[in-house]
C-alpha cells in the first residue's frame with residue numbers, strides 16, 4: 001500500500017461524512033469507454049463527432065442517427081460494477097458516505113448497492129415518451145429498433161442530459177447541499193472538464209479534499225491528498 005492510499009485509509013477511519021464526486025474514469029475500469037477520449041473509431045463509423053450526435057438539436061433533427069449511435073455506444077448491458085463502485089456502496093452502508101454525485105449515466109453505482117446517487121447527467125435506465133410521459137426501461141430501449149416510439153405514437157427520449165440541455169434543478173440542489181455539508185470530498189475519475197457539473201466542487205467547505213485521477217485535473221493544487229492511480233485499484237485497498 002502506497003503512502004497516499006494509507007492517508008486515504010486514515011481519513012476513512014477518522015471521518016464519517018464523505019461525499020464522492022465522480023466521472024467517466026470510475027466506469028472505464030468496468031469496460032465503459034469515455035466517449036470524450038475516443039479517437040479514430042468514431043470518425044470511421046459516424047459522420048459527426050459524439051458531442052454533436054449527443055446534442056438536443058441533433059436528437060430532434062436526426063433521431064434515427066442519434067439512436068444508431070446511442071444503441072451502439074451508450075446502451076452497454078455487459079458492464080459490471082468495479083471495486084470503486086463496490087467500496088463506495090460499502091462506505092454508504094457503514095454510514096460514512098452521504099452521497100455519490102456522478103456524471104455517469106450507466107447505473108453502475110446502483111448496481112453495486114449505492115442508495116443515494118445523484119445523477120447529474122441522467123440515466124440510460126430511464127426513458128420517457130415525449131408526448132404522454134410514459135416510462136420505458138433499459139431493456140425496452142435495448143430491444144427497440146430505429147426510433148423507439150410509445151404506444152401513443154410519441155418518440156421515446158432517454159432521461160439523459162444532452163448537450164445544450166440544462167441539468168435537473170432538484171439534482172443540482174441536492175448535490176450542492178451534500179457537497180457543502182461534507183467533511184471530506186473525494187473527487188474521482190474525472191478530469192473536471194465538463195461544466196456546470198465541475199463547478200459544484202466550489203461549494204465544498206469541509207476539511208479534506210481528495211483527488212483520485214490518473215491524469216492531472218484543475219483542482220489538483222487544492223487537494224490535500226492527490227492519488228494519480230486507477231480509481232478501482234485505489235478503492236480495492238481501502239477497508240471500511
Ligand SMILES: [Zn+2]
Nearest residue numbers: 129132150152
Ligand atoms: Zn406516449
